[in-house]
Amino acid sequence: MLSYTEENYLKALLKLSFQNEERPEAGTNEMAAYLGVKPATATDMLKKLKEKDLVTYKKYGKILLTESGKKNGIAILRKHRLWETFLYEKLDFSWDEVHEVAEQLEHIQSAKLVDKLEEFLGFPEFDPHGDPIPKANGEIPATAKTLLSEMKAGQTCKVAAVKDTSTLFLQYLEKLHITIGTTLKVIEVIAFDGSLSIQIENEEPRSISMKFAESLFVQS
Amino acid sequence: MLSYTEENYLKALLKLSFQNEERPEAGTNEMAAYLGVKPATATDMLKKLKEKDLVTYKKYGKILLTESGKKNGIAILRKHRLWETFLYEKLDFSWDEVHEVAEQLEHIQSAKLVDKLEEFLGFPEFDPHGDPIPKANGEIPATAKTLLSEMKAGQTCKVAAVKDTSTLFLQYLEKLHITIGTTLKVIEVIAFDGSLSIQIENEEPRSISMKFAESLFVQS
DNA sequence: TATGAAAGTTAGACTAACCTAACAAATATA
């Protein structure tokens, strides 16, 4: 049985490994920063996780999840994303409100609960942010990797997922009526600053920044 | 903000106060036994709760919830019973499985979550065990107080709530096809041992023990 | 009403998760 905190370390490591596929290992400071604790605290916990064979860890070395650690981490991510979906779909939470509550709900211990919840939601493949929901067996559905910023003028695409899940960005998306599945047409690409002119569904074209275009995954 | 443990102490005290309306106060040992900790541990925590003005506590004295403590306790009970209802109604959990998971879910912090959940469930007044679900304002719906054992031969009633929520009893009820709302007719009362012969809906009459009859609340 | 049992408290210790301050290793760069 893993503690609340141990689970958070595993999830953090998993998320960090997703952020950079080529380099799935993380450093102590990186972990600490991600979790909002001091590096000394992370060092202690990493030793403990190593004892439990959840991570590979050597003094001054990089940290990597073991098979067991990965399995556990994925299980937590699965719960997190299923709960996010529940909050969004069934309880009418907005895009930017689901994360905080799901952070708590993901630690509820009950195998039956997760599986029943998944069934209740109709076995969704993606959460409200477009992130893939791991299956009970640990499989993770394939996901779009194309950024809106990679699109060329004239191309049409659909919003597949958000890369940046900060409240500010999510609220901005809501204001623009952009959600998962929204159709976007790239009207013009401004070479000068990487900004784009896009058409959201059938609305008037509007300009968005490069930062914005690099924060949305799309599917053409 | 209350800790997980503090919340459990408040809920325990509230439940103990319901068990005996005339005597809403509890003792240290009683609390400790209920929570599965040692009396010394309870003493420590009670001092802490007193500092926070959640209970009235004096050395060697009885313990009582303050207004604030009661309000907090009721809020937790509300969450517990709403989650139980969710698990039973929406996720197909059985009568005896809901409690354990709800014990965890009741500690999730989000005012919005509770209220949205209540709305999603259609503002239920009673949980799967027939216990009243406190409203957002702290009001607790009135509840049946008549025990099946108080019924006389010939009387008909409906099951309103279970007094004993032990797994063994709940599973036995399921086996007998008794649930909240089931109609029971008392055929005969055996003076010798307090056992009853009852008819469950339209099934053949069967005999139940006094212990059984004292564990079910009914409404005539 | 004196006294032994029951109920409750205190003192001291442990663990998990955190911290700060000081130090050590690794890495980047002048």
Add this chain to the structure above:
DNA sequence: TATATTTGTTAGGTTAGTCTAACTTTCATA
């Protein structure tokens, strides 16, 4: 390559919640 910066570790301390063992108060009853 020597050194400064970054990264990571160690040592020692804190808090919440728990424990055991010894002690004190209260209460029931002989």
